[in-house]
Amino acid sequence: MTIEKPDILPFDARFAQYDEACGPGLAVLVIQDGTTVFKRGYGLSNLETKERIDCDTNFRMASVSKQFTAMAVAILEEQGKISGDHYIGNYLVDLPEYMSKIKVCHLVHHLSGLPDYGDAFFSSNKNKPLISNDDVYAYYKSQTKLDFEIGERYEYSNGGYSLLALIVESASGQSFKDFSKDRIFDPAGMKNTAIITYPSTIRNQAISYGAWPFFENIDYNTGNALQGEDGVYTSLTDMEAWIHAIDNNILVSPATTERIFSKVKTNNGEDVQYGYGWGFDQIGGMEVRVHTGGWVGFNTVIVNAHEVNTWFVAFSNTEAISSEDASIEMAKYYLDLDINN
Structure with a gap:
């Protein structure tokens, strides 16, 4: 039986709050079997110039x-x-x-x-x-x-x-x-x-x-x-x-x-x-x-779950946001893992 995935991914909805806060933020990437399945930035890269975090x-x-x-x-x-x-x-x-x-x-x-x-x-x-x-x-x-x-x-x-x-x-x-x-x-x-x-x-x-x-x-x-x-x-x-x-x-x-x-x-x-x-x-x-x-x-x-050919990457530019927590949130979703963090 195929399990349908939601239109809005749970971790994406959580990370979107960094856009709303207009503060520093986060950038995340997921690659499975050589294909990028998720890539997005949230929040600001520079609070003075208001430049947004993006994939570049x-x-x-x-x-x-x-x-x-x-x-x-x-x-x-x-x-x-x-x-x-x-x-x-x-x-x-x-x-x-x-x-x-x-x-x-x-x-x-x-x-x-x-x-x-x-x-x-x-x-x-x-x-x-x-x-x-x-x-x-x-x-x-x-x-x-x-x-x-x-x-x-x-x-x-x-x-x-x-x-x-x-x-x-x-x-x-x-x-x-x-x-x-x-x-x-x-x-x-x-x-x-x-x-x-x-x-x-x-x-x-x-x-x-x-x-x-x-x-x-x-x-x-x-x-x-x-x-x-x-x-x-x-x-x-x-x-x-x-x-x-x-x-x-x-x-x-x-x-x-x-x-x-x-x-x-x-x-x-x-x-x-x-x-x-x-x-x-x-x-x-x-x-x-x-x-x-x-x-x-x-x-x-950067995390390589090599047994299932999956990569997780997360970068943050503030002490207020944990890139490790972000990677675990993505791992929970993509690897169907039961992890408490």
Whole structure:
């Protein structure tokens, strides 16, 4: 028996309130079996200019940027310019001794033991300058020890992915921004995706805001120019192209794609729930590949329910709206899952 779907989808009706509120909002995308079945924006991308969020609005990806960084590493591995088993000192000059046994793969899978650097640099004070990836590396060069033995356990490391961007530059001979454009964004057909530099040249750029009811502009942070761990701006339209490139092995071979979505193990043989810029989780008892991001009010998520060939994407430009909740609402509908969130 065929179950008729309603004319107005339940999640669409819920998200439409962001249009009515005339505040910041949300953009969502669903792809099933290679076909886009839902794509829409809600609310405003810029409260000052009243520009609306649409399918071409570019949001800061925050940590979702890491999957592009990991793809850059995978591409260079196929070219023989990087090896995951190489020590990072092969690519980074003046590496301190305490980091000498870290391999590229340890950075990719968050197994390096590198300490967090954020407290030393991050600030929303607009009088303070933006920091760079070189500043992050300089911080690590000023330290003397790791937080734990390399490979001992998984611990998410933003700094590790900032170092991966430097490694990509060293191995490719290009800036990380140019390599990403030439080898990832352009071949994938992501025409308006870019890594932000300042002053910004991002087209259709969303601004980020704080929580309801004030929606304070919180778009500035001294960490905004970091690349590798963050920095990518993209839209729903370009995410369609990204997903198509993954599904069809446009950027790397099928064998490399399989490795991107494969789990590795700690020194003790425990599974690491993180591949090449993708985490592994469960939704309604179904394993999914997923990554979330959150920075200066932006929050983003991409979910691949690979067992049923379905993708969910959600971007928000305010702390008041959860992109993760939005993705779960869509999963409930399209996958007929009973999920409490």
